[in-house]
Amino acid sequence: MSPQRRAISAIGLEKSYGRGDERVKVLDGIDLTVESGTVFSLLGPNGAGKTTAVRILATLADADGGTARVAGYDVRTQRRQVRRAVSLTGQFASVDEKQTGEENLRMMARLHGLSRADAHRRAADLLERFGLTTAGRRLTRTYSGGMRRRLDLAAGLVGEPEVIFLDEPTTGLDLRSRQELWQVVRELSAGGSTVFLTTQYLEEADQLADRIAVLDGGRLVAEGTAPELKSRVSGHRLDLVLADAAAYERLAPLAVRRSPDTLTLGLPTDGTATRVRALLDEVDPARRDVVSFAVHSVTLDDVFMALTGQGAARTPDTDPLTTEEPTHV
Structure with missing residues (x-):
């Protein structure tokens, strides 16, 4: 450029x-x-x-x-x-x-x-x-x-x-x-x-x-x-609804998206049936921890969380000493 x-x-x-x-x-x-x-x-x-x-x-x-x-x-x-x-x-x-x-x-x-x-x-x-x-x-x-x-x-x-x-x-x-x-x-x-x-x-x-x-x-x-x-995270996300808090806490470190209120975790995947089956077997070999699952395309929310370790920001920026109302230049 x-x-x-x-x-x-x-x-x-x-x-x-x-x-x-x-x-x-x-x-x-x-x-x-x-x-x-x-x-x-x-x-x-x-x-x-x-x-x-x-x-x-x-x-x-x-x-x-x-x-x-x-x-x-x-x-x-x-x-x-x-x-x-x-x-x-x-x-x-x-x-x-x-x-x-x-x-x-x-x-x-x-x-x-x-x-x-x-x-x-x-x-x-x-x-x-x-x-x-x-x-x-x-x-x-x-x-x-x-x-x-x-x-x-x-x-x-x-x-x-x-x-x-x-x-x-x-x-x-x-x-x-x-x-x-x-x-x-x-x-x-x-x-x-x-x-x-x-x-x-x-x-x-x-x-x-x-x-x-x-x-x-x-x-x-x-x-x-x-x-x-988005490609830095994965092409798709496998959302898992877990049976209990113990299963949620065990799998949470693997997730790119977390929702503790609903015991839902999002794990990166390429979206193929083969990989989804393999991932389910890896995280729940006994088939007791996962109640339901769904596959979604990765969003910027997933990227944001993976790169910053936080959920998506939902309130205005609050840098120190910059809270006055901006004006036109």
Whole structure:
């Protein structure tokens, strides 16, 4: 990949919080490369450093070490150029509830230096693009969660950014609203924008991302396409419902997915009948411990658990000292 095609390039990023012996290293020398016009997803458990990485790349925080360039500009020495080239939409909608949707977008356009006439046209274009034309003259406090998120994203696109950072953009949305936002992300990528996505929903990365990186303990533990990451675990998963807690505990170290409440364990397999039969004989030779079983294709949840030793994250990222509501850059 040539440097000219890199929307984001980071080498050895480091960041710690706290003082003295209580300092916590959130990023421990991570390298990131994101090609222009692609969707890149950064996954990791809560507190893994996802939001910290986004804040550094968007110039909202300084790295303790390492270098990074976004849209060709150095995030440390060319902050103004970076900020003109990017937008950041965080976990919480940052629209003004006392204004209409149209007024929010026109205000953002004026802040970007557009004339009144151009701001009016830009707001109208974005309202149409995001399916908000009818609601454009309503106060945003009357909007549903999905509408507010679409307006928030539209506001981030007023300046036509080259790189779009979406930090947990669908947190708190219902399934329909999430799927609507997924379609927006696909359209942005198809239009040539680069999207850097962090998400608490692993299926979201599976659906949208061209490449995925997994962050754990401040380090990147894996990177690749969704199929490449899944192949690191296995092609399929054999889910076993165990007869009792003793059988569950005995087989738990072999599992890539665990559900103690239902005494269910997921074991990697290639999915063939021969291997499934052999695996059942291996784990339950006396045929007393396994009550039932089912074969499933491996998901990113399985990859996540295998690589990080944790279940899929289901709550927003909570890096130290980064809990304020993100704002548009």
